[in-house]
C-alpha cells in the first residue's frame with residue numbers, strides 16, 4: 376500500500392518517523408505542512424489531523440476498495456511500521472531490553488519534547504507574555520533536564536550490558552539504531568535552536584551515540600535539510 380506522510384521537516388516527531396521509514400527502506404510521498412502557515416493547509420487541519428499536529432501517516436488503497444487508513448502520533452506510527460515491516464527491527468527481541476529501549480524513547484518523547492513543542496512556546500509568548508530570553512530559558516532548561524536524564528539511563532544501561540557480558544553500545548542500545556535513537560537524534564539536532572551548545576553539556580555517552588548516528592545513511596537522508 377502506498378504511504379503518504381504529512382510532516383514538517385524541522386518537527387522532531389516528523390523526523391523520528393522519517394528515520395524509522397528510512398531504516399526500513401520504505402518509499403513514501405512526503406507532504407509538507409508548514410506549521411507557521413496553518414491557514415495554507417485547511418484540509419489538513421479540518422479533515423486529516425483531528426489533533427492539529429504533525430506527523431500523520433496515510434496508507435492509500437489505490438483501488439479505492441478500502442478507506443484510507445490514517446495514523447497519528449509518531450510513536451504509534453513507528454511501532455505500527457515496526458510490526459508491519461520486520462526488516463531492521465526497531466525494538467529488541469528480549470522483553471526486558473525492549474522495555475529499556477522504550478524507556479529511553481519515552482524520556483524524550485513523553486518527558487522532554489511536549490514541554491518544548493511549538494504550541495507550548497506560542498502560549499508562553501502569548502498570552503503569558505514571556506519575552507524571548509525567558510522562552511529560551513524555558514526551552515533550554517527542559518532540554519538540559521531531559522538530556523541529563525537520558526545520559527544517566529545510558530550510564531546505567533551500559534553498566535548492565537557489561538554485567539551481562541554484552542559489548543558496549545554503538546547507539547543507544549546495541550549496535551543497531553532503535554526506537555530510542557529515532558527519538559534522541561531529532562531532539563539533539565533541534566537542541567541548539569535557542570542558543571544551547573551541546574558541547575557545554577556533560578553527556579558523553581549521549582553525544583557519542585549522536586556522532587555515530589549522524590554518520591548513518593538513514594539519518595542523513597531523513598535530516599530536515601533534505602526536505
Ligand SMILES: N[C@@H](CCC(=O)N[C@@H](CS)C(=O)NCC(=O)O)C(=O)O
Pocket residue numbers: 383386387388389410427428429430447448449450484492493494495
Ligand atoms: N506526541 C506527538 C507530538 C506531535 C507534535 O508535537 N507536533 C508538533 C510539531 S513538533 C505540532 O504539530 N505542533 C503544531 C503546532 O504547534 O501548531 C507525536 O509524537 O506525534
